[in-house]
Amino acid sequence: MINSSINGSNHMLEKQQPIVALNHPTRPKKTRPPRNNLLLSLKKNDLELNFSSSLDPEVMNKLLEKVLS
Template sequence: MPEKQQPIVALNHTARPKKPKLRPQRNTLVLSLKKNDLELNFYSSLDSEIMNKLLEKILS
């Protein structure tokens, strides 16, 4: 005796919007400076005003 066949019905899924993965920004090296015994490395996370003030004091 054949079994009753049921139609295949797709289920409704609530679509969740994909959240973009938050990656931390890369802290890249902007400037590496050596003067006498002092070595300075400036990275992109440093505020440009602070970097300029430091460079003025060191290089003058």
């Protein structure tokens, strides 16, 4: 019986408190590494190649070397 009365009074206190938005600590936004956007249009022997890529530049260079060799 004692427990129920304690719980009851706690419940009353909860009801009386106004709802307040929590102030979250303002963390600086994580800066994303810049996207490696690449847009290329290449022509080789009447073949037109269009690339749009966000790949790592090294990976893109290797791909292009293979395509163009």
